[in-house]
Amino acid sequence: MEVQRGYLRIPINHRLLPQPSQFSPSLAPTPVLLLFGATPIFHVDFTSTVHPPHTQPSARFAALSSSQRHNKTANMFMARSEYGMLTLYFTRLGTWLICVPDRGINTFSPEGRLFQVEYSLEAIKLGSTAIGVATSEGVILGVEKRVTSTLLETSSVEKIVEIDRHIGCAMSGLQADARSMVEHARVECQSHAFNYNEPLRVESCTQAICDLALRFGEGADGEETIMSRPFGVALLIAGFDEDGPQLFHAEPSGTFYRYDAKAIGSGSEGAQAELQNEYHKSLTLTDAETLVLKTLKQVMEEKLDAKNVQLASVTREKGFRIYTDEEMATVVERLPAN
Structure with a gap:
């Protein structure tokens, strides 16, 4: 796993997605648009809290059925850590774990916290x-x-x-x-x-x-x-x-x-x-x-x-x-x- 400009990349195979340097960490929708057209092949379930980049995420992967693979809503998994929103995208090209820092200064987290005030x-x-x-x-x-x-x-x-x-x-x-x-x-x-x-x-x-x-x-x-x-x-x-x-x-x-x-x-x-x-x-x-x-x-x-x-x-x-x-x-x- 490597960290580049706020992104965490977990490659499944050698056919990787474009380099993180091509994206701006402040433009969260960019990777989403690039990946929505791809077919998901894995599902993930976190088994521990993720705090990038200080600790490695612990995740469990499972193969999806044929019907699940073509479900457009199943190609990403989102979770939140104290460092921002974590989104996992699964495609045939590889898997990306993207950490987008919390930018909503007036938005409460699911835990009832205002991260920007805490920062x-x-x-x-x-x-x-x-x-x-x-x-x-x-x-x-x-x-x-x-x-x-x-x-x-x-x-x-x-x-x-x-x-x-x-x-x-x-x-x-x-x-x-x-x-x-x-x-x-x-x-x-x-x-x-x-x-x-x-x-x-x-x-x-x-x-x-x-x-x-x-x-x-x-x-x-x-x-x-x-x-x-x-x-x-x-x-x-x-x-x-x-x-x-x-x-x-x-x-x-x-x-x-x-x-x-x-x-x-x-x-x-x-x-x-x-x-x-x-x-x-x-x-x-x-x-x-x-x-x-x-x-x-x-x-x-x-x-x-x-x-x-x-x-x-x-x-x-x-x-x-x-x-x-x-x-x-x-x-x-x-x-x-x-």
Whole structure:
């Protein structure tokens, strides 16, 4: 068995079908049209789940009767794996197992899953680590700034941004996608302040962002389509309003939850375990700063310093603010040596 451009080929004899390179993986109907005119000679029954290209499919072949061979609906067998729709075509020329990635972003699988949304969550795991910690005094956000080149200006790597004077967010995933979500949140905050002469609540701002996250795909009649795919970014939204300091986690699926402490990104698993052990309700803002940096230090591949991490805080008195280089150097110096 071999894999070429998303296709799996199982030859029965040496008279093979055209090479997979002649077809586009995005054009699923092409192989179907070529094979519909052929006469099927085998039937297949899967005996285990197929996950190409990581495992080999286990299938049982059986000869078809003469009447079955001329049944146009019997010349293919379809199944679904987490990698896409699997279709087996049987002809006298050979057998093809074709894996077409799931492209229906608004279509549920038979198991009730939206594969493209699940894939977008995987994109977040490739992003830099971001951590948020809420205390009674305010919320601290911290992110890892990946510096991929000595020629890169670290100040241009923005992983924490301000949404309003009392709200900010940290991001992990595709930064370009985050820009669209942040701009939408800023417009919502300004519109609410203009119409009602009051700041937008943190939860309402998060709700507006998650509503945007759901507006992908073809869209319904009269509904504007923002993206042709789900957003590949997750946000930690921190703010302070009449309900006190709050920290929310927003996902590409449109789901959001409130947390006392949360980590996202490539190092989220280890960071979340550390937060689970170290967090307690009596933390001060200074304690939260130390906890965020100490956790980032454990999951970062590079040595932590004032240049490759960024902190921000949101409090009642000062609102949202991003730490300066001098403040970052001071906080990093407070970290324990080990």
